[in-house]
Amino acid sequence: xQLCGADILVKTLIEQGCETVFGYPGGQIxxxxxxxxxxxxxxxxxxxxxxxxxxxxxxxYARTTGKVGVVISTSGPGATNLxxxxxxxxxxxxxxxxxxxxxPTTQIGTDSFQEIDITGVTLPITKHNYFVGNVEDLxxxxxxxxxxxxxxxxxxxxxDVPKDVQxxxxxxxxxxxxxxxxxFAAKDIRIKEAAEIINAAKRPFIYFGGGVITANAQDxxxxxxxxxxxxxxxxxxxxxxxxxxxxxxxxMQGMHxxxxxxxxxxxxxxxxxxxxxxxxxxxxxxxKFATGAKIVHIDVDGSELNKTVxxxxxxxxxxxxxxxxLLPLLNESAKPDWMAKVDALRKEEESYLDxxxxxxxxxxxxxxxxxxxxxxxxxxDVGQHQMWSAQNLNFKTARRFASSGGLGTMGYGFGAAIxxxxxxxxxxxxxxxxxxxxxxxxxxxxxxxxxVPVVVVIMNNGVLGMVRQWQTLFYxxxxxxxxxxxxxDFAAFAKAFGADGETVTTPEELDEALGRAFATDGPYxxxxxxxxxxFVLPMLPPGGSMDDIITKLEVxx
Amino acid sequence: xxxxxxxVLVRNQFGVLNRLTSMFRRRQFNISSITASETESxxxxxxxxxxxxxxxxxxxxxxxxxxxxxxxxxxxxxANNSLSCELMLIxxxxxxxxxxxxxxxxxxxKAETIDYTKDSIVLRVIGNSTKMDDxxxxxxxxxxxxxxxxxxxxxxxxxSTLRQNLNL
Numbered sequence: 001x002q003l004c005g006a007d008i009l010v011k012t013l014i015e016q017g018c019e020t021v022f023g024y025p026g027g028q029i030x031x032x033x034x035x036x037x038x039x040x041x042x043x044x045x046x047x048x049x050x051x052x053x054x055x056x057x058x059x060x061y062a063r064t065t066g067k068v069g070v071v072i073s074t075s076g077p078g079a080t081n082l083x084x085x086x087x088x089x090x091x092x093x094x095x096x097x098x099x100x101x102x103x104p105t106t107q108i109g110t111d112s113f114q115e116i117d118i119t120g121v122t123l124p125i126t127k128h129n130y131f132v133g134n135v136e137d138l139x140x141x142x143x144x145x146x147x148x149x150x151x152x153x154x155x156x157x158x159x160d161v162p163k164d165v166q167x168x169x170x171x172x173x174x175x176x177x178x179x180x181x182x183x184f185a186a187k188d189i190r191i192k193e194a195a196e197i198i199n200a201a202k203r204p205f206i207y208f209g210g211g212v213i214t215a216n217a218q219d220x221x222x223x224x225x226x227x228x229x230x231x232x233x234x235x236x237x238x239x240x241x242x243x244x245x246x247x248x249x250x251x252m253q254g255m256h257x258x259x260x261x262x263x264x265x266x267x268x269x270x271x272x273x274x275x276x277x278x279x280x281x282x283x284x285x286x287x288k289f290a291t292g293a294k295i296v297h298i299d300v301d302g303s304e305l306n307k308t309v310x311x312x313x314x315x316x317x318x319x320x321x322x323x324x325x326l327l328p329l330l331n332e333s334a335k336p337d338w339m340a341k342v343d344a345l346r347k348e349e350e351s352y353l354d355x356x357x358x359x360x361x362x363x364x365x366x367x368x369x370x371x372x373x374x375x376x377x378x379x380x381d382v383g384q385h386q387m388w389s390a391q392n393l394n395f396k397t398a399r400r401f402a403s404s405g406g407l408g409t410m411g412y413g414f415g416a417a418i419x420x421x422x423x424x425x426x427x428x429x430x431x432x433x434x435x436x437x438x439x440x441x442x443x444x445x446x447x448x449x450x451x452v453p454v455v456v457v458i459m460n461n462g463v464l465g466m467v468r469q470w471q472t473l474f475y476x477x478x479x480x481x482x483x484x485x486x487x488x489d490f491a492a493f494a495k496a497f498g499a500d501g502e503t504v505t506t507p508e509e510l511d512e513a514l515g516r517a518f519a520t521d522g523p524y525x526x527x528x529x530x531x532x533x534x535f536v537l538p539m540l541p542p543g544g545s546m547d548d549i550i551t552k553l554e555v556x557x
Numbered sequence: 558x559x560x561x562x563x564x565v566l567v568r569n570q571f572g573v574l575n576r577l578t579s580m581f582r583r584r585q586f587n588i589s590s591i592t593a594s595e596t597e598s599x600x601x602x603x604x605x606x607x608x609x610x611x612x613x614x615x616x617x618x619x620x621x622x623x624x625x626x627x628x629x630x631x632x633x634x635x636a637n638n639s640l641s642c643e644l645m646l647i648x649x650x651x652x653x654x655x656x657x658x659x660x661x662x663x664x665x666x667k668a669e670t671i672d673y674t675k676d677s678i679v680l681r682v683i684g685n686s687t688k689m690d691d692x693x694x695x696x697x698x699x700x701x702x703x704x705x706x707x708x709x710x711x712x713x714x715x716x717s718t719l720r721q722n723l724n725l
Contacts, residue, residue, distance in 0.1 A: 119572070120575075123575065123576065123579050124579055124580075124583050127624075127626070128625075128626045128627075131571070131572075148626060301624070302620050302623070303617065303620035303621050303623075303624060305620075306613060306616070306617070307617060
């Protein structure tokens with residue numbers, strides 16, 4: 001059947017299983033939007049307030065569904081507005097396809113109105129990108145982009161489609177959705193080596209990351225922990241894969257990780273690392289990181305092995321398939337001494353817990369926990385609130401936490417929470433700070449327009465809390481440009497946007513407000529006032545080792 | 558620090574060289590020479606580059622290269638398993654006082670005179686990179702006007718080819 005490029009583009013998205021896409025129209029993508037109108041009964045398009053919000057929404061959709069998130073924008077500024085969203089997805093290995101319009105091929109390279117070399121701009125932040133010069137290549141390029149986005153270690157792929165290619169016609173043939181490349185286990189010889197090291201371990205620790213969620217390997221991770229009697233910790237990206245209340249789970253590891261989790265890893269003799277990349281926020285000073293441990297590292301991306309820390313055994317392969325082959329080679333063994341040590345660390349951690357009265361950050365998150373269902377996705381922005389969330393949220397189901405781990409994108413959360421609500425088909429929660437929320441609060445208009453149920457909890461301390469924390473600890477309390485002190489009434493702001501909202505100052509008020517928020521159709525904003533001198537603890541100072549961990553605040557404020 | 562030579566077969570796509578060099582730049586790989594050309598098949602281009610670094614850096618470079626969808630095959634070429642050569646054009650000042658020395662040196666290096674005017678001499682030198690470096694240092698005593706080097710072209714000895722281990 002002869003179709004124009006724009007129709008082919010939309011038909012191919014439908015063919016690839018896209019139900020909801022996010023985006024923003026403009027001059028050079030108008031033909032595609034005309035086709036979205038034509039096929040509106042087969043594909044749902046969500047119009048955001050800003051292309052960045054659309055990119056984050058596609059990301060949140062992808063994180064909560066495991067499917068490829070799709071974002072569409074026009075050329076020039078539309079395309080460059082996607083950049084932060086694409087980079088966020090790239091750093092966290094999230095499958096995404098970004099489609100941009102561009103000026104007609106005859107005008108490419110002439111600095112036309114709203115022309116930008118977006119394939120050049122996004123080269124370092126995409127898995128791959130394409131400039132489609134011929135309509136005959138369009139459908140297969142989109143299919144290839146979907147395959148790349150979801151295969152192996154997932155990531156964003158961008159497709160740049162000039163306007164004349166959207167108009168030109170050619171034959172379109174419906175094809176089945178592309179399969180991702182077949183996953184493979186690591187080599188048998190490496191698995192055998194790993195098994196020998198693990199069987200000889202006296203103090204094994206399992207440390208997993210986002211790769212476990214991508215590979216859907218949480219059952220294998222738990223089976224492994226049971227068999228070798230090991231505690232489990234994870235990176236920020238691994239959160240939600242294993243229920244928070246699982247007895248073997250010690251929580252997040254790293255700069256603001258749980259004390260017992262970080263210390264157990266530090267004391268381990270073998271660290272079984274699954275789908276992680278040993279980011280500096282996890283290791284601190286790499287020369288002092290887990291010096292007494294042998295690292296066994298499984299990752300689908302071979303370039304992660306020995307990239308930042310050296311492993312004694314690197315296994316390139318799908319985490320799930322590799323663990324399935326590894327498990328039968330492991331001896332079942334109890335390690336009562338090691339587990340007693342871990343329990344002692346846990347008890348010690350409990351003594352550090354913040355049990356103060358009033359609306360403390362921890363109490364706020366614990367109050368949110370009461371309202372989370374099995375399927376509720378929680379998104380965050382970036383900063384103190386993100387760490388408080390990571391530390392205290394009660395995760396029940398994999399893929400129900402979305403947070404910008406690698407890029408650390410303030411302003412990520414609202415778009416992501418909208419995408420997550422579409423992805424799960426349920427109410428989502430955004431925990432944010434007043435700084436982060438200020439970056440992309442325009443997306444409240446989107447949530448109101450479509451009646452997207454997003455409960456927004458702003459941990460409002462009037463400052464850029466994480467920046468302030470560093471300034472307190474490492475910059476002689478020079479609070480340079482970190483005091484926001486905005487006079488914004490977020491509850492009134494919510495009402496002005498057509499939503500509802502309120503301000504709370506006590507845990508009881510927060511509890512009641514959450515009750516109203518979870519009973520509301522559409523978005524609800526809770527401005528939750530907290531003190532500006534709250535700290536995220538524990539803290540491993542940047543470039544420090546576990547010997548430098550700060551568990552209690554001893555700074556005179 | 559060692560020098561490694563890698564031969565990379567890539568899909569002959571618009572902008573593919575940019576994708577490789579962009580990766581080298583952002584990951585701070587120290588590339589000392591690079592050549593790119595079409596091959597026996599219109600489908601592929603061949604890129605040969607030299608890299609200065611350590612063994613683990615080289616392995617990381619190979620791993621990162623394999624992540625680029627346009628990269629089809631990579632082989633490390635060593636002095637033992639391959640043949641390498643480079644071409645250089647060097648333009649020198651034609652000074653009667655040094656003319657004979659230049660001619661003696663070019664004879665020893667089997668350099669060919671390809672342009673000769675009353676003010677300048679252009680020589681063509683072919684050989685491995687060390688030979689080029691040696692010839693240049695010899696010519697430093699004279700007035701070098703311009704140098705253009707192609708970078709290393711390398712090919713494996715025997716019948717094996719890059720296309721035999723396509724990673725598609």
